[in-house]
Amino acid sequence: MKYFLISLFIFILGILGTLRPLRGLLQQVSFPIQLGLKYTAVNIKDGINFLTHVFDIHKENLLLAKEMLSLKSRILELEEVSRENDLLREQLAIEESSDLDIQLILAEVLRNPRDLTGASIFVNKGSKNGVAVGDLLILEKYLVGKIVEVTEFRSLAILITSREFSAAAVDLRSDTEGIVLGNYSITLEMTRILPQEDIIPGDLIISSGKDGIFLPGFVLGIVDTVLEDPAEPLKSAQLRPALEISTLQKVFILPMAK
Amino acid sequence: MKKFGGLFFANLILVLIQQAFFGELFGLGYTPHIALALTFALFVTVEMETTLLSGLLCGVLTDLLGTGPVGLSAVFCVSYLLFVAYIKKRFIKGAVVNIIAFVAFSCLYDLLGSFSSVTVVFNVILVRALLGLISLGVFYFIIQRFLDEKYSL
Numbered sequence: 001m002k003y004f005l006i007s008l009f010i011f012i013l014g015i016l017g018t019l020r021p022l023r024g025l026l027q028q029v030s031f032p033i034q035l036g037l038k039y040t041a042v043n044i045k046d047g048i049n050f051l052t053h054v055f056d057i058h059k060e061n062l063l064l065a066k067e068m069l070s071l072k073s074r075i076l077e078l079e080e081v082s083r084e085n086d087l088l089r090e091q092l093a094i095e096e097s098s099d100l101d102i103q104l105i106l107a108e109v110l111r112n113p114r115d116l117t118g119a120s121i122f123v124n125k126g127s128k129n130g131v132a133v134g135d136l137l138i139l140e141k142y143l144v145g146k147i148v149e150v151t152e153f154r155s156l157a158i159l160i161t162s163r164e165f166s167a168a169a170v171d172l173r174s175d176t177e178g179i180v181l182g183n184y185s186i187t188l189e190m191t192r193i194l195p196q197e198d199i200i201p202g203d204l205i206i207s208s209g210k211d212g213i214f215l216p217g218f219v220l221g222i223v224d225t226v227l228e229d230p231a232e233p234l235k236s237a238q239l240r241p242a243l244e245i246s247t248l249q250k251v252f253i254l255p256m257a258k
Numbered sequence: 259m260k261k262f263g264g265l266f267f268a269n270l271i272l273v274l275i276q277q278a279f280f281g282e283l284f285g286l287g288y289t290p291h292i293a294l295a296l297t298f299a300l301f302v303t304v305e306m307e308t309t310l311l312s313g314l315l316c317g318v319l320t321d322l323l324g325t326g327p328v329g330l331s332a333v334f335c336v337s338y339l340l341f342v343a344y345i346k347k348r349f350i351k352g353a354v355v356n357i358i359a360f361v362a363f364s365c366l367y368d369l370l371g372s373f374s375s376v377t378v379v380f381n382v383i384l385v386r387a388l389l390g391l392i393s394l395g396v397f398y399f400i401i402q403r404f405l406d407e408k409y410s411l
Contacts, residue, residue: 003310004340007332010318014328023322030270030323034278041282111281113289114324116368116382122325149325156325 024128024152031124031153034110042249104138105129105253112156118246119162119182121145125253126153136214136254142243143167143207143218144251155253159245160220161186168211169220174198177208180220180239188221188239199226199237215254219243261308269293269315273323288382290389291364293320297335298360299397302353303405306343313339334370338363360394361387 013019050057107123125131127150137144137157146165149156158164165182169190176197178190190205203223209216221239228235272293280289293316301309317332342359364387 001340003314003336004333007314007317007329007336010314011327011329011333014321014330019322019328023328026319026322030274033274037275037278038282041279045283110278111289113277113281114326116386151325154325 020152024126027151027153031108035108035124038110103255105131105255107137107155107251107253109248109251117162119164120148120156120158121248123147123155123157123251123253124153126151126155128152130255131155131253132255134213134256136218136256137251138218138254139243139248139251141217141219143214143220144243144245144248146213147253158182161188161241161245166211167214167220168208169205170208171199171223172204172206174203176203177210178205178237180205180207183238187224188241190221190223190237190239191234193235193237195228195233195235197235199223199235201225204242205237205239262311265308265312265315268296269312269319272296273316273319277323288385288389290386290393291367292390292393294335294364294367295360295390295393296397297339298356298363299394299401301339301342302356302398303401306339310336310339331367334367335363338366357391357394361391364390 010019105125107125110122110124111118112120112122123131123137131147131150133147133150135147135155137146137159143160145157145159145162147155147157148164160167160180160182162182165180167180168177169180170177174197176193176199178193181189181191183189188205190199193199201223205220205223207214207216207218207220219242221241223237224240225238226235227237276289276292280292297309297312297316300312313335314332317335318329320331321328338359342355345359346355365383368383368386
């Protein structure tokens with residue numbers, strides 16, 4: 001009974017927030033150990049992965065070598081275009097500006113063992129680092145997820161593949177609009193597409209910003225299949241994330257409050 | 259104090275391994291509750307006082323390293339251990355009760371943890387419980403060996 005009363009007392013202290021400094025201290029002290037353990041697991045996983053796919057890797061290597069040759073020639077072409085573009089910009093006096101003037105916060109990713117679907121992660125930055133609920137997780141121009149819970153030194157974020165995720169989206173090629181939802185933590189689904197709208201496999205889907213939650217122009221996924229049911233008034237599309245989300249080690253937090 | 263220190267560090271290391279190592283290695287939530295497995299292995303091998311202390315530390319440390327309310331897991335764990343102890347005392351005896359109790363607790367704990375989430379994946383919950391059960395067996399073996407050596411001296 002003594003331990004039950006102690007645990008109840010700790011719970012009350014936890015609810016009142018008295019244990020917040022202790023939590024912050026423990027999370028800060030334990031983070032280097034967690035990082036070491038995480039990278040040990042990543043190395044073990046990579047080693048196992050390499051051994052099981054060694055033949056595939058050889059084939060892939062040959063293909064990549066071919067691809068690299070064609071990409072090199074493409075880069076040369078693009079460099080020429082870029083030079084031309086710079087010249088035209090100078091001529092038109094257009095100033096280059098960054099889309100994001102906000103300071104990004106670099107964070108390490110930790111898996112969330114409480115999440116059975118693998119659709120949420122912890123990041124090692126919290127309110128002390130300026131992180132707030134609603135901030136976005138990004139990597140280059142890819143949207144990774146959204147912060148949903150914040151403590152002093154750690155935050156919980158849902159990934160774009162989470163079933164709790166939804167964002168207004170648009171097809172980069174055809175401007176077809178829809179709503180992108182997380183789908184069982186593996187894929188994404190673009191819904192509410194009008195039947196006459198143009199969308200095909202391979203199209204890049206980006207956030208449109210029309211939901212007022214996500215900034216426009218962030219990549220969400222690539223169309224895998226378009227699902228058309230004659231009985232349904234609207235069609236949908238199955239997307240695969242453009243980024244390998246499950247292997248992410250570092251992300252940037254984009255503060256939305258600012 | 260020595261017992262508290264030992265259990266504190268054992269639970270801390272296990273919670274860290276559970277979160278950072280197994281979380282990354284197994285992915286998709288297939289992470290066994292190894293800290294809980296230690297508590298349930300102690301339940302079979304040592305006295306109730308040590309088991310409850312381990313359960314309390316396991317719950318508090320799990321909550322402190324997460325983002326939810328601190329102490330909720332500890333209350334849940336300690337009350338469950340007391341409930342199982344009562345069942346064992348009044349109704350059924352034997353280690354099999356501990357095995358069933360562990361699997362049930364692991365599943366219940368995951369189900370409660372999934373309340374905030376939209377998706378509850380039952381096969382993942384079951385796999386986690388079974389992996390935890392294997393860990394419990396390993397811990398039981400280690401503790402038994404440790405106790406044998408201690409008493410043979």
